[in-house]
Amino acid sequence: MTFRDGALEGFRDAIPILLAVTPFGLVAGVSAAEVGLPVAHAVGMSYVVYAGTSQLAALQLLAVGSPFAVILLTTLLLNLRFALYSATLAPHVRGPAWPVRLWMAALMTDQSMALSTHRYATKPERGAKVAYYLGVSVPVWIVWTTAATVGVFVGAAVPDAWSLEFAVPLVFLTLWVLVLARGRGPVWWAGGVSAVVAIAARPLPFNLGLLLAAFAGLAAGVTAEALRDRRREPRAGSR
Amino acid sequence: MSGASGAAALWALLLAMAALTLTLRGSFFVFGDRIRIPPLVRRALDYVPAAVLAAIVAPAFVQVAPGEAVDVLEQAPRWAAGLVGVAAALLTRNMLVVLALGMATLWGVQALLG
Structure with missing residues (x-):
């Protein structure tokens, strides 16, 4: 399979995703404008960071006056998954020189990771793995950054009375509900404990409640998983 | 800013x-x-979305503090929008639908109480 064929296959598989990322990009742009970022920052954010969830989180935190350290820690937490994706995909994209690999990494999204790993696992004989990855990732980048740019100008034109900034928590609410709906016991523990701690710790200064809640949720999830596993295989062998 | x-x-x-x-x-x-990613970190990563999203979402919708009176009139629009949002997310799994219904609820309840 040639590079061209691989890239076209990736593009075809990405078409439904392009439709799905358009509203998300728009929301990212609108939110940046609604929170009051200058236009250059609001547009630039989507190009240099290119990670919607962490961008919206940063905007929400900026809106409530969080210090930059808390925003960066939140970015780290929300984007840690990319290191995992990077580890998963790396064996398949060893061909190009490292600057090209770094550029490919910059285009990494949840969607490009999901499509690429599925295709590498189900159709390994087709090859052209780098081409496929780029065939998915480049169009997603173009569509998302364009939507975000349009969103900034749309958002700037919307009157404040519409409280469009409320769209940000609604987006996170959707993502959260979908994560919980997909998950099982330990995931519910992680989400539930974190929510309770976040509400209780909201009066803490510097938005520290967010980090406290996130780590409490992680601990709850890992603990619930460990307890579940111990219940499933009582005394499996002697350790 | x-x-x-x-x-x-x-x-x-x-x-x-x-x-x-x-x-x-x-x-x-x-x-x-x-x-190398330490095994504990790898395991914890599975719970990052649920935990971090909850930490962002919950205080945006529920703003209560010990010793503080809860201004129900002020908060009711968010609560209503949140409940409608959860239901819409579970039923449709479509972010645009959630945004449309959630914002409509917010505006509706604000207008009713306003």
Whole structure:
């Protein structure tokens, strides 16, 4: 399979995703404008960071006056998954020189990771793995950054009375509900404990409640998983 | 968030976010198998979305504090929008539908109480 064929296959598989990322990009742009970022920052954010969830989180935190350290820690937490994706995909994209690999990494999204790993696992004989990855990732980048740019100008034109900034928590609410709906016991523990701690710790200064809640949720999830596993295989062998 | 120093500081924040995110994305692409993720971190990563999203979402909808009176009239629009949002998310799994219904509920309840 040639590079061209691989890239076209990736593009075809990405078409439904392009439709799905358009509203998300728009929301990212609108939110940046609604929170009051200058236009250059609001547009630039989507190009240099290119990670919607962490961008919206940063905007929400900026809106409530969080210090930059808390925003960066939140970015780290929300984007840690990319290191995992990077580890998963790396064996398949060893061909190009490292600057090209770094550029490919910059285009990494949840969607490009999901499509690429599925295709590498189900159709390994087709090859052209780098081409496929780029065939998915480049169009997603173009569509998302364009939507975000349009969103900034749309958002700037919307009157404040519409409280469009409320769209940000609604987006996170959707993502959260979908994560919980997909998950099982330990995931519910992680989400539930974190929510309770976040509400209780909201009066803490510097938005520290967010980090406290996130780590409490992680601990709850890992603990619930460990307890579940111990219940499933009582005394499996002697350790 | 205004003024020249504010603008420069904001760029610094955005660039730091970008560098951090690129480091995470590029880690294994550039350095290959020379990095190891500790098993506990790998396990905890499964719960990052549920935990971090909850930490962002919950205080945006529920704003109560011990010893503080809860202003129900002020908060009711958010609660209503949140409940409608959860139901819409579970039923449709479509972010646009959730946004449309959630915002409509917010405006509706605000208008009713306003």
